[in-house]
Amino acid sequence: MEQLILDLKQQIIEVLNLEDVKPEDIDENASLFGEGLGLDSIDALELIVLMEKNYGIKLRDPSQGKQIFTSVKTMAEYVAANRTK
Amino acid sequence: MGVFIQSSAQISIQEPLCNNYVTKPVLHDEPYVRAIECDYKAFIDPISARRMGKILKRAIAVSVTALKASNVTMPDAVITGTGLGCIENTEKFLSAMTMEGEEFLQPAFFINSTHNTISSQVAIYLKCHGYNNTYSHRGISFESALMDAFMQFETGSAASALVGGDDEMTPGYFALLDKLNYWKKSAGGPGAMAGETAVAFVLSNEVSPVELSGVEILFKPTADEMNRRLTAMCERRGISIGDIDAIFVGRSGDVDGDRIYDAFCGKFFPDREQFTWKKLFGESFTSPAMGMYVADELLRSDRKPLLKHVLVYNHFQNKDHSLILLSKC
CATH class of the missing domain: 3.40.47.10 (Thiolase/Chalcone synthase)
Structure with missing residues (x-):
């Protein structure tokens, strides 16, 4: 799980072009949206693309997103349970 | 009523945001050179900048610099000319479509692949809710923007305007034009040296030099x-x-x-x-x-x-x- 969390942090930094942010700067339990990393709805779309492209996960129920993208840790848990690649 | 240039700023293949080209020009031998960038962190925070390609960062930097050098705090209009708009992000978006079989397309690249992103992003940054337009007419894009501004003044619709001309030259687009002998291959032959342009002018009806x-x-x-x-x-x-x-x-x-x-x-x-x-x-x-x-x-x-x-x-x-x-x- 630790490696998956690190991978996700690196991928988030890359796809969201978070210049000057390092993986260790991201608290895996902190909120991704709002106060934490301060991401917005367009970033949510980028994360959905990331999940599908890198892990073969298609989010069919939009209401799931809020829970899945709560933090890097919740993302990692969902990826670990649902990944197809 | 006259239209007067209050101030201007540039980012190009010369030193950025200054007029050092007059006394210390940067001389280039190669037909393809990218613009000399400034420190964009002085203008845009990293979170805001994360979705901006080079052309948007340059447009904002020259706009802010020109406005600071003028006595116009908020222009009545933001008008931009660009031949190709955010071509770098357009290429990324199109490349992703090709490579990924039209799946996994990243929305930020798509958003920035539209030409009118430039004026709108500058206006959003400035919180300017006035007239906003981006002209994309190949070699007369900037002049079209300038003419629009001129008419805004003539009709009394604007008393001040921020007018820009912005274009980036990506390696891919340079290579395509090179196949058409657009760029110089030898001295005295056909073709020109490529450049990148980001210029902003603050115009107003207040008399200036x-x-x-x-x-x-x-x-x-x-x-x-x-x-x-x-x-x-x-x-x-x-x-x-x-x-x-x-x-x-x-x-x-x-x-x-x-x-x-x-x-x-x-x-x-x-x-x-x-x-x-x-x-x-x-x-x-x-x-x-x-x-x-x-x-x-x-x-x-x-x-x-x-x-x-x-x-x-x-x-x-x-x-x-x-x-x-x-x-x-």
């Missing part, structure tokens, strides 16, 4: 049509063609394109002083913005005190021609 006296855009003009439009533009300013003291011509070193400038200057201004800018700033769709920048700077300086009226003349593939008349006040 340099007035934007006229803008004309012509499509495949005959010599008679050019004469008629040039004469009419001068008459609107209350002068004649003979009162124009110097010409800034868009000579790029491309032997074919330069013949057009030779013919124009030979017919209308055989004995007038000529200046060029593309040898320092390169060629791009919006390079006439660079020409106006250089002309404005020279009029403000004391290097040529006798200059009163100057004309910036450019053509794009001998189809689209533009005339920009500047006057010292």
Whole structure:
């Protein structure tokens, strides 16, 4: 799980072009949206693309997103349970 | 009511956000050079910048710099000309479509692949809710934006405007144009040196040292049509063609394109002083913005005190021609 969390942090930094942010700067339990990393709805779309492209996960129920993208840790848990690649 | 240039700023293949090109020009031997970037963190926080390509960062940096140098805090209009818009992000988006079989497309690249992103992003950054437009008409994109601004002033719709000319040159697009012999391969041969342009002008109806006296855009003009439009533009300013003291011509070193400038200057201004800018700033769709920048700077300086009226003349593939008349006040 630790490696998956690190991978996700690196991928988030890359796809969201978070210049000057390092993986260790991201608290895996902190909120991704709002106060934490301060991401917005367009970033949510980028994360959905990331999940599908890198892990073969298609989010069919939009209401799931809020829970899945709560933090890097919740993302990692969902990826670990649902990944197809 | 006149239209006056209050201030300007540039990012190009010369040192950015300054006029060091006058005394310490950066000389380039290669036909393809990217712009010299400034420190964008001084203008845009990293979170806001994360979705911006180079062209947007440059447009915002020159806009903010020009506004700070003027007494205009919030322009009535933001108008931009760009030949290709955010081509770097467009290429990323199209490449992803090809590589990923039209799946996994990243929304930020798509958002920034539209041309009108530039003016809108500048306006969002400035929190400017006024008139907003981006013109994308290949070699006359900047002049179209400038003409729009000019008409906004003439109709009283705006008392101030931020007008920009922005284009980036990606390796991919350079390579495509290179196949068409667009870029110089040998000295004395066809082709020009590529450049990247990001220029912003703050215009207002408050008197300043340099007035934007006229803008004309012509499509495949005959010599008679050019004469008629040039004469009419001068008459609107209350002068004649003979009162124009110097010409800034868009000579790029491309032997074919330069013949057009030779013919124009030979017919209308055989004995007038000529200046060029593309040898320092390169060629791009919006390079006439660079020409106006250089002309404005020279009029403000004391290097040529006798200059009163100057004309910036450019053509794009001998189809689209533009005339920009500047006057010292």
